[in-house]
Amino acid sequence: xxxxxxxxxxxxxxxxxxxxxxxxxxxxxxxxxxxxxxxxxxxxxxxxxxxxxxxxxxxxxxxxxxxxxxxxxxxxxxxxxxxxxxxxxxxxxxxxxxxxxxxxxxxxxxxxxxxxxxxxxxxxxxxxxxxxxxxxxxxxxxxxxxxxxxxxxxxxxxxxxxxxxxxxxxxxxxxxxxxxxxxxxxxxxxxxxxxxxxxxxxxxxxxxxxxxxxxxxxxxxxxxxxxxxxxxxxxxxxxxxxxxxxxxxxxxxxxxxxxxxxxxxxxxxxxxxxxxxxxxxxxxxxxxxxxxxxxxxxxxxxxxxxxxxxxxxxxxxxxxxxxxxxxxxxxxxxxxxxxxxxxxxxxxxxxxxxxxxxxxxxxxxxxxxxxxxxxxxxxxxxxxxxxxxxxxxxxxxxxxxxxxxxxxxxxxxxxxxxxxxxxxxxxxxxxxxxxxxxxx
Numbered sequence: 001x002x003x004x005x006x007x008x009x010x011x012x013x014x015x016x017x018x019x020x021x022x023x024x025x026x027x028x029x030x031x032x033x034x035x036x037x038x039x040x041x042x043x044x045x046x047x048x049x050x051x052x053x054x055x056x057x058x059x060x061x062x063x064x065x066x067x068x069x070x071x072x073x074x075x076x077x078x079x080x081x082x083x084x085x086x087x088x089x090x091x092x093x094x095x096x097x098x099x100x101x102x103x104x105x106x107x108x109x110x111x112x113x114x115x116x117x118x119x120x121x122x123x124x125x126x127x128x129x130x131x132x133x134x135x136x137x138x139x140x141x142x143x144x145x146x147x148x149x150x151x152x153x154x155x156x157x158x159x160x161x162x163x164x165x166x167x168x169x170x171x172x173x174x175x176x177x178x179x180x181x182x183x184x185x186x187x188x189x190x191x192x193x194x195x196x197x198x199x200x201x202x203x204x205x206x207x208x209x210x211x212x213x214x215x216x217x218x219x220x221x222x223x224x225x226x227x228x229x230x231x232x233x234x235x236x237x238x239x240x241x242x243x244x245x246x247x248x249x250x251x252x253x254x255x256x257x258x259x260x261x262x263x264x265x266x267x268x269x270x271x272x273x274x275x276x277x278x279x280x281x282x283x284x285x286x287x288x289x290x291x292x293x294x295x296x297x298x299x300x301x302x303x304x305x306x307x308x309x310x311x312x313x314x315x316x317x318x319x320x321x322x323x324x325x326x327x328x329x330x331x332x333x334x335x336x337x338x339x340x341x342x343x344x345x346x347x348x349x350x351x352x353x354x355x356x357x358x359x360x361x362x363x364x365x366x367x368x369x370x371x372x373x374x375x376x377x378x379x380x381x382x383x384x385x386x387x388x389x390x391x392x393x394x395x396x397x398x399x400x401x402x403x404x405x406x407x408x409x410x411x412x413x414x415x416x417x418x419x420x421x422x423x424x425x426x427x428x429x430x431x432x433x434x435x436x437x438x439x440x
Contacts, residue, residue: 093428094339097421098346099152104144105417106151108132111247112375112410113358114365114384116402120376121409125419128412134378139250143373146253147246150261154235154242161234162227171227172220225295232294233287238265240286240364247365249373249381279387280367289360289391296356297349305345312337339425347418354414355407359394362386375410 108131112122122128135143166173216224241264245256269283316337350357366386374380388394398406 090336090339090428090432093424094342094421097424100148101420101424102417103148103151104132105413105420107144107146107246108135108375109410109413109417110243110361111372112413113361114247114370115372115375115382115409116362116384116386116398116406117382118375118409121405122375122412123405123408125412125415128410128416131375131378135373138379139373143250146248146250147242149258150238150242150245153261154238157238158231158235162231165227165230169227171223171230172216173224173227225299228295228298229291232291236283236286236290237268238262239290240268240368241265243361243364244368244370247370247372249371251373251381252371277367277369279385281363281388281390285390286363289356289363293353293356293360297353300352301345301349304348305341308341308344309337312341336425336429343418343421343425350414354411358407358409359391359398362394362398363388363391 105128108122108128112118120127120131122131132144162173165171238261241261244264245261365384366388368384370384371381372384374382386394388397402409
């Protein structure tokens, strides 16, 4: 076996050139010595379907200028990095609004839903803001941010359970719907090659991944919904523990640990842990309303999101053909349709299923010996002593004792929550528009 060494190899002193007459050294032909890394999606910021740029055979390594990136094209690379930064920032602002900034609204909304004593239903945002101020004044800011860690734990358990089930079962997990804000558009050139233009880089999150593809058959859709239902069943005891942490009054509760949600959820599933009253409903009785609410919320939000994305795609396609449209506006139009569609979908699902959510939370909290804040005054506590026998009995009792509006207790918190979301999205759009104009 002959060693693959060029002639004249002398160790560290080898430069690969041959000395010609006149003292000049000819540049070597290193085209066949240039090795390229494997085409791994994600390496060198590649996208799926792209190939690593390679040097042509016989091209000298020094053919590229010293200040030029061989993998990108100067201004194009700068624009791509700017797109990445804008997409990441806008997505981060949206996630911050949904999971952090809106948490006080979620806390007060759940407390109003389970408070069957309340005479003030807080149907408008004005009374909600007033009671928020009262609770914050009596108990401190911590009272409105309780249970936030447990909500993240529930989300993690849901995603993990869905992933594990999809790996060990033939049930389909997720499919991304092509749309103008996240699709990788492939245009075939005259030479038969593909040119890929990437619009968004951060939006492959829970909103996009939870949508169904129009190419799926009814059997695949049924299997996907079955997977979602099984996921909700697995996360159900932890959801109950998280609900207790968010509605429990800060006055009488001890400092909970980060993993208390996991401990309480496992104890609820196994039947041990903190003793509960005899009014506690078994998990089997909570399975149907929990799965029903989860699947209905998923279906409504997915359908609304698909419709809104289709409308925005049509509007953007017509606006792109209009002359005088700035590149900054085009860049923003590429990122915000997904956020707007996700916002509208979540709002519609929450509004349509609010009565069912009220019933679900009352069934989950019954028999747990939970003490909540008085949502009429803001500085007292009240026990939860309901005796519902099931979902139907809960619906009939609320309708008879509290009226139809009893299903919408705390609805003003939803208005405040999504108003904050819209305000932050608009603020983010203004800031990035100013930033992009300054950079460009």
